[in-house]
Amino acid sequence: MEKENKDPREKTISTAVINRLPRYYRYLADLKDAGVERISSSELAEMLGITASQIRQDFNCFGGFGQQGYGYSVPRLYEHIASILGVNEGYRAVIVGTGNLGRALASSPVFRKRGVTLEALFDVSPSLVGQTFCGFSILGMEEFEDYVAEHRPDIAVLTVPRAVTREVAERIDRAGIRGVWNFTNIELHLAHATVQNIHLGDTLMTLCYDLREKSGRAGE
Amino acid sequence: MEKENKDPREKTISTAVINRLPRYYRYLADLKDAGVERISSSELAEMLGITASQIRQDFNCFGGFGQQGYGYSVPRLYEHIASILGVNEGYRAVIVGTGNLGRALASSPVFRKRGVTLEALFDVSPSLVGQTFCGFSILGMEEFEDYVAEHRPDIAVLTVPRAVTREVAERIDRAGIRGVWNFTNIELHLAHATVQNIHLGDTLMTLCYDLREKSGRAGE
């Protein structure tokens, strides 16, 4: 908190760097859990399979946090990256669509681990509404706007069927939720909210590409 | 000049280009479904929010498929990108771990849409084994090695709990499955198999970053 905006220069961090931060964060979390106190750029480079130069450049984007001759303090670096990413900002999320994928996310540690609080689940199905899952009573979509107006969640996790995606996305956007974690296979661009489109299928295709590349080379 | 262009496979396609192909594929699928026959690089650029130059460069990596003065044939381009990605190679997949996420994937069209055939589901839980889900009878993990030896699936979808991830991954690798679509939060690197590590949490963090960036600017 007190370190926020300590750098007067408007150093913009490139998206290439931002996209690497979650991976650094994961490795640092593991190191921290293992009780490691310090790490050098070259040790970390070895672990991640990238160059030490890149690590030093990246970490320097947000102000020198290493110590010459010593390396980086694992807990401090971890905390610093967390604060850059907005982890532990206390963001609150709701899941819209309580099918298998919605339930999988609701029961996973993915929110807690990033300091995001899951607050509510929504669905339209009368067979689900009113039921309890993972300690949440599933709410009907007719309550959605009122709920959002009252609780002002930051993030909507969108796990509804394809057919209703655009309609539900519009409701989320109009209700004033600022971030959408979109798991449907429709690429969304909303007027106000920021959207992270996941597109799991894209990674399956990349895997297929890798398989074909490999088998081609192996001469199978 | 024309002798240089004999083999379009000769050119190495950069990973930057490969990573864009799934997105092209999605947009082309939509255009094809809408009955669009031809599209120019500038029209597509407008849709995707990138430059027409980049599109022409990308498509040219795998041999000129456009026609000067006309543009690109949507169906042909679609088929060509599909073949580069290895979509419709007839790859076969099994899901290992039939919890909420495994079931969500089993019931989603993600495999069918990429020409991948889902063949079997595996789990250890006695309450699941023997049950039927999405037309598949769930098999016990004790049958895994025999099944793989007999059916030789190409892809294992890994949706098991964190605690057993490494152990199950080893079994998959030893059994000779060549591709792993890994949804656990452990980053895997296997001796033989190619792994796509998904790390949903990373995208949640990126979303948090975007939210904080935005609210900082908005002066909330």
Add this chain to the structure above:
DNA sequence: TAGATTGTTAATCGATTAACAATC
């Protein structure tokens, strides 16, 4: 043909790597 749009080369931009002086 004439207009349109690609294929391709050249210019620009950005990101990664290398090198080393600063300094803990």
Add this chain to the structure above:
DNA sequence: TAGATTGTTAATCGATTAACAATC
């Protein structure tokens, strides 16, 4: 201190954009 390792500048590499000649 002396050794180690960062912070930072400079060099390299790769990717994107611009421009235009080729050509449908």
